[in-house]
Amino acid sequence: MPKKILVTGASGWLGSKIVETLLTRGDAVVATDINVSPAIAALATREQRLTAVAADLGEWHQVMRLFEAHRPDAVIHAAAIVGVVQAADIPIKTQRVNVEGSINLFEAMRLNGVKRVVHISTEETYGDFLSPVIDEEHPQKPLSTYGLTKLAAEHFGRVYSRDHGLECINVRTCWVYGPHLPRLRMPRTFVEAALRGEPFHQPDGGNLAVDQVYIDDTVAGALLALDKPKHTYDAYNIATGVAPTLRDTAEAVNRAIPGAKITVGDSGPYHHGGKVLSAVKGALDISRARTELGYEPRYDLQRGIEATIAATRERMNSAPS
Structure with missing residues (x-):
């Protein structure tokens, strides 16, 4: 009702x-x-x-x-x-x-x-x-x-x-994450650089594993x-x-956009916005939500990245030149 x-x-x-x-x-x-x-x-x-x-x-x-x-x-x-x-x-x-x-x-x-x-x-x-x-x-x-x-x-x-x-x-x-994410962080930064045909390198945090x-x-x-x-x-x-690494996220963008050159380095831990140290991350166990709510995520990382790319490309193509 x-x-x-x-x-x-x-x-x-x-x-x-x-x-x-x-x-x-x-x-x-x-x-x-x-x-x-x-x-x-x-x-x-x-x-x-x-x-x-x-x-x-x-x-x-x-x-x-x-x-x-x-x-x-x-x-x-x-x-x-x-x-x-x-x-x-x-x-x-x-x-x-x-x-x-x-x-x-x-x-x-x-x-x-x-x-x-x-x-x-x-x-x-x-x-x-x-x-x-x-x-x-x-x-x-x-x-x-x-x-x-x-x-x-x-x-x-x-x-x-x-x-x-x-x-x-x-x-x-x-x-x-997803289309039109308002904060300038990955994967938005990865996607937008790749769609502009520009290489993008994030120097740190490549091994940070985080549920996205x-x-x-x-x-x-x-x-x-x-x-x-x-x-x-x-x-x-x-x-x-599941918890893909930031390097996994970059590779998902590279797979989805031919010629994309998105890379992430290993030099130290990840800093939010380049200045605030991230907590140690990982995956969230969603067993309770599955059992109690009937929740089931529909988007793995690759599918979510591809949906984000499609919406971002449409927005960029429609923007006034």
Whole structure:
């Protein structure tokens, strides 16, 4: 039965994809962000089931008005300062958005009788992976500002679940990629250089193994968590279950684009943005999501890279010269 879903961070890359997918399957959506993007605003003029509302989750009265005016049935919480580098650059704002914004959201849910929220979390809450494949019971010892704030949001959700009967479900994804990734990191940098016919060499991190999940699979996992009638667990790894290296990623691009020359060196560990040391990574065990949610990733690395290339090529070809 279609429901009305509030999506926070709805103008962001992942949030907008969640909005589109919910509409496609027949739900009504209240899309909120601190600024409504032109794309979401335009979609709202064409789609009667979409309402776009500008609201700052850090401002309590705005969050309350959002719930009082629109009465959602459930929430997908994708609003955040995202990424290790960005969070490190603006730690105070990251705490305000990722932690205080989440608390305001949970409190407004409590006061308005909304029970379920799916919080888009991250593998950064785990810190260094202690084995090549980790499950949801792995210790959570984040090493980054981003991971620390997302873990705080998870824990506040647990408090609200225990004390107020909310259902705060955490979807821990990994390195999400796909068409139009807004951050200038791999595999976007690899793909765009290859399509321009330019060689690209990343000097470090070639042996870093990390689970990379295509955006459509991330959205599918979040919606499965949203729809499950009753949850035994409050956290699910949503990824692929395998961890290609950065060199594997470069080779996937080289296979997909004839003549591409994308290389990655071994000189030391990987640094996010060339400056923030990465935690030790690996693969996320997705057994729980498979068993409990029926989740199954549709995109392995090669298929995801090829889909990303196709969309990027189309965008580059249509751009004004």
